[in-house]
Amino acid sequence: MAEQAKVAIVMGSQSDWPTMKHCADILEELEVAVDVRIVSAHRTPDRMYDFARAAEGEGIAVIVAGAGGAAHLPGMIAALTHLPVLGVPVQSRALSGQDSLLSIVQMPAGVPVGTLAIGEAGATNAGLLAASILAGSDAALTGRLKTWRQARSDAVAERPEE
Numbered sequence: 001m002a003e004q005a006k007v008a009i010v011m012g013s014q015s016d017w018p019t020m021k022h023c024a025d026i027l028e029e030l031e032v033a034v035d036v037r038i039v040s041a042h043r044t045p046d047r048m049y050d051f052a053r054a055a056e057g058e059g060i061a062v063i064v065a066g067a068g069g070a071a072h073l074p075g076m077i078a079a080l081t082h083l084p085v086l087g088v089p090v091q092s093r094a095l096s097g098q099d100s101l102l103s104i105v106q107m108p109a110g111v112p113v114g115t116l117a118i119g120e121a122g123a124t125n126a127g128l129l130a131a132s133i134l135a136g137s138d139a140a141l142t143g144r145l146k147t148w149r150q151a152r153s154d155a156v157a158e159r160p161e162e
């Protein structure tokens with residue numbers, strides 16, 4: 001049997017983990033295999049290069065890259081692979097993540113990064129989006145995604161509590 005396609009979750013620093021854990025959590029809930037690593041364009045450029053170049057061969061189908069501040073990581077990884085790259089702007093202390101967002105979102109045409117919202121919501125949605133991409137070729141995952149979405153919908157009360 002072919003190995004299940006994996007999602008790689010990479011982040012620029014250990015300090016990004018509390019945010020990026022939300023991506024790992026939702027993928028775990030949807031039973032999607034993940035490979036989590038710390039990779040930095042700035043601090044570990046060789047590791048980043050080796051990771052991006054080897055990703056396809058390692059069965060990685062989608063890369064979620066989270067970084068804060070001068071968040072060049074998602075774009076640099078996108079420059080090195082044709083795999084879909086989803087960028088999560090981690091909330092920075094100095095500029096509340098505006099810097100992270102703007103560093104990730106405005107890529108030049110030809111090198112796409114799918115940019116999510118700042119912080120935890122962005123990390124969760126990156127996981128859901130990665131799962132949706134994989135679900136295109138995985139009927140069982142499609143079923144799990146539909147069930148998850150329906151449960152979220154069902155959990156919304158029709159009226160607020162008095």
Ligand SMILES: Nc1c(C(=O)O)ncn1[C@@H]1O[C@H](COP(=O)(O)O)[C@@H](O)[C@H]1O
Nearest residue numbers: 012013015040041042067068071072073
């Ligand atoms: N933006 C980047 C990159 C990169 O883009 O390569 N590498 C680390 N960082 C970010 O620096 C912030 C502060 O990192 P520290 O907490 O380690 O000082 C983190 O949010 C990280 O993503």
